[in-house]
Amino acid sequence: MPTVLFVSHTGVEYPVDAHVGDTVMTAALDNAVPGIEAECGGGCSCGTCHVYLDAAWVDRAGDITEMEEGMLDFVVAREPTSRLCCQITLNDSLDGLVVRIPKSQF
């Protein structure tokens, strides 16, 4: 059971026990982590589950598809480690994943 640590833009930490095979977005929604809106429910179509990965996790989180790349044009304040967390599926190698939540999804 991988754990994911969500960190708000003000530094509040939300540790979450997640399940292998779930997306990071699902883990956030199931645990009512504030700041992950996920308006399209994981369809990679709204850009409101934007997070910043800690640099150490970028490679393990998998590649960015062309579709996700397109949606990242929609997010406010994109950074080099920006991802849409509906597109990151949890596996054991992501146990301990740290993601930061942006100040706003809109």
Add this chain to the structure above:
Amino acid sequence: METDPWALHPCRPGADPWSLPLAQFDLSNPRLYAEGVWHPFFARLRQQEPVHYCAESPFGPYWSVTRFRDIQEVESQHALFSSEPTVLLGNPPRDFYLQPGFIAMDPPRHTLTRAAAQPAVGVANLGLLEPLIRERAVAILDALPLGVEFDWVERVAVELTTQMLATLFDFPLEQRHLLTHWSDVATSSPRQPGPLRITPEEWRQSMRECLEVFTGLWNERAARPPRQPLDLVSLLAQHPATCAMTPMEYLGNLLLLIVGGNDTTRHSLTGGVLALHENPEQLAKLHAEPGLVASLVPEIIRWQTPLAYMRRTATADCELAGRRIRAGEKVLLWYLSGNRDASEIPDADLFIVDRARPRHHLSFGFGIHRCMGNRLAEMQLRIVWEEILRRFRRIEVCGPPQRVMSCFVHGFERLPVRVHGL
């Protein structure tokens, strides 16, 4: 003499929605929307038969999905509930030569085409467009006469959305009325009542004209270096996934973008005026705290729901809310109803400008087909309402609204108003 069969349909304005047998419910009757009486029909279905089968309609049998959660469930299973061949209730005529836009495609074609057009409505491009939209909104609002009746649809809603659409296509501004016309034609047909009553030949003629004009723009842009802000024609003409589209595929995608960018915001711009006229206490909140425009905008979009439904087609036998749906059957996702589902949205039948979760609505759809232009739509509405609140104490609706005769486009032909200065 009355010749419209819908006028005599059992499921029509004047019928009692609470005693009419459920078997006679046919929500495709456009008169329910033209007269604005759809609401209790859906309330009954949500309560008594939330996934409803209409065995007979002019478009053949179809299912209606009316609850928020069930609509989300269908939309998240995009392989089981396909968007092909169309997202409209009526199937395309057999001799239909038009290819569907990406709204009526499944992955992977959907993904590729949508991705090509997407940068036009991305954050960076919207930032470039915002000053232009504001300038045009200000010009339109400043030209309105105080205390004199005029039609809000024609003078403000159509004008503003059409100018915006022309900008998105980098279409000659002085010919922008053509875009409105093609949008109206595209959502009308002799089989499926819409804004216009036209013959099949007139329909074809108009679509050919649209393609001809846009082919000229395509040829001019295909080799032109990109300019800022990005325009949709250049994006499609230059993206590797779309640059080899056939003319009919191009036309299909253009119509999608024209209708999507025109009809929808036009009707939300008008619906918001009517909603605030009918709810003066909500307008008072806005004047007291103009920052509430941020939640006003999504509330208007929920309240109006400018596209009443989207259709899917089941690709396999399946079950939804206890009902057995068979492969090949049509399934209508009634956003109009899901947005009034009180089990999901508190006080769903009230228009409230300061809701806690105003973006929790289905007007943009859900899942992979979620409206691509949603940020643009919200920006347009935000700018217009910011500028309205700076100028007008209220916008008085001074006559009955005239609504679109369509079960798909949920909006207004005409809204007589008078504006009153601060």
